[in-house]
Amino acid sequence: MIVRKFTPLLIVALALGACSEAASETEMQAENAAMADRVREANEAGLPLREVVPEAITYPDIESHDLLGRACSYAPGTSMGVRVIAREVDAYMKIDGEMVRFAADPGSRELPANSRTLYNSRQYALRLAIDEKIPGDETEDTMYGGTMWLYDQLDRVVYTGSGTVSCGG
Known part of the structure; x- marks a missing residue:
């Protein structure tokens, strides 16, 4: 009977343990570097060039x-x-x-x-x-x-x- 009571708790504990594995330090640094590169590219792209053709002043x-x-x-x-x-x-x-x-x-x-x-x-x-x-x-x-x-x-x-x-x- 005790085994039946603790079986659902054991399953939940194992599932939470699997989800809580933290990424390694090198993985985090790689993700941060990739994100920084994407932000840098977006900032450098700027607005598209829009050619202007001034009109005659009447x-x-x-x-x-x-x-x-x-x-x-x-x-x-x-x-x-x-x-x-x-x-x-x-x-x-x-x-x-x-x-x-x-x-x-x-x-x-x-x-x-x-x-x-x-x-x-x-x-x-x-x-x-x-x-x-x-x-x-x-x-x-x-x-x-x-x-x-x-x-x-x-x-x-x-x-x-x-x-x-x-x-x-």
């Missing part, structure tokens, strides 16, 4: 954001459609139908019309460069060759364009 955009006055306007290639308007304290670019405002980096190098080489927004960074003055330019504004780069939050180039820069105001 006159209604200029009026609604009060962008008239002293500035440099960047147009890529031979296009007359301005993609960036850079001023002393800010710059604007039209991305996905929205006018995106960039704040000037006051520590960056100054360009003509008191514009700057670096501007930052919440999602992007904008870098501008101006080359030599275009020869034979007799207009009121000064014309240069120039390049613009747009960087994402991971400091990857998502747009670059070279063309004409008109500075004045």
Whole structure:
């Protein structure tokens, strides 16, 4: 009779003993190293690169954001459609139908019309460069060759364009 009472307890005790075998120290280290590698890979992968194609800034955009006055306007290639308007304290670019405002980096190098080489927004960074003055330019504004780069939050180039820069105001 005593054997019958203790048989279920013996079975439960054996089952718990089998489940409670702890992994060895080397197994735990291997599991931890594998998990650390998976986390490192996930962190290094980052977000997928999303190329940006800025749209031309129209006159209604200029009026609604009060962008008239002293500035440099960047147009890529031979296009007359301005993609960036850079001023002393800010710059604007039209991305996905929205006018995106960039704040000037006051520590960056100054360009003509008191514009700057670096501007930052919440999602992007904008870098501008101006080359030599275009020869034979007799207009009121000064014309240069120039390049613009747009960087994402991971400091990857998502747009670059070279063309004409008109500075004045």
